[in-house]
Amino acid sequence: MNYNQDTADTIETIHAFLSPLPRPSVHPEHFSSEYTILIATLISLRTKDRVTEQAASRLFTLAATPREMVRLPLERIEDAIYPAGFYKTKAANILAISRILLQQYGGRVPKDREALLSLPGVGIKTANLTLSLGYGLPYICVDTHVHRIANRLGWIRTKAPEQTETALMRVVEKKWWIPINHILVIFGQKVCRPVSPLCSSCPVSATCPREGVITHR
Numbered sequence: 001m002n003y004n005q006d007t008a009d010t011i012e013t014i015h016a017f018l019s020p021l022p023r024p025s026v027h028p029e030h031f032s033s034e035y036t037i038l039i040a041t042l043i044s045l046r047t048k049d050r051v052t053e054q055a056a057s058r059l060f061t062l063a064a065t066p067r068e069m070v071r072l073p074l075e076r077i078e079d080a081i082y083p084a085g086f087y088k089t090k091a092a093n094i095l096a097i098s099r100i101l102l103q104q105y106g107g108r109v110p111k112d113r114e115a116l117l118s119l120p121g122v123g124i125k126t127a128n129l130t131l132s133l134g135y136g137l138p139y140i141c142v143d144t145h146v147h148r149i150a151n152r153l154g155w156i157r158t159k160a161p162e163q164t165e166t167a168l169m170r171v172v173e174k175k176w177w178i179p180i181n182h183i184l185v186i187f188g189q190k191v192c193r194p195v196s197p198l199c200s201s202c203p204v205s206a207t208c209p210r211e212g213v214i215t216h217r
């Protein structure tokens, strides 16, 4: 691997600037099993952090294991996770996933990315977050914030988030693979925003090439 010291310094600087980091909506301290991390990550897609936390807590009070979940009627799951985005589809997927885990994996979440990706509603982001937060495996969870910021900083040049994970693995030291998602999501919400980033108050503005940035404040 060809790690880049400038990249490491930039991550250190952003991390220090944001400290103490607020806790993410999906975090092992909050959701203590691989199963609850997987389900909470599903709920979090296209949903605000606060809504995710409340929806997941309501659901896990009713059922926190696949065996408990399959005993719930679909409507009960829908009610528990409402108003998460696409709550009806997510509820159906949660039920289907729970059945598959019981039938094919002995009620356990598979520790394997391909197996996770075969579950209904599970994409690369959900699979990587489950493997990294649930099992501590070194995967980079790429969402729109990570993709946008890594490109603006000039670390990588990728068109789609799907290409970004592999590209980042070449330039980011392994110790940052798991935390980089949380750091850049918070940084993307507070400073390097999607539209008109706050470059004037950014801790790395002196070295950032601002690739693709048209307007900034």
Ligand code: SF4
Residues within 6 Å of the ligand: 152, 153, 191, 192, 193, 197, 198, 199, 202, 203, 204, 205, 208, 209, 210, 213, 216
């Ligand atoms: S200088 Fe601007 S574009 Fe670069 S990381 Fe900071 S906020 Fe983002």
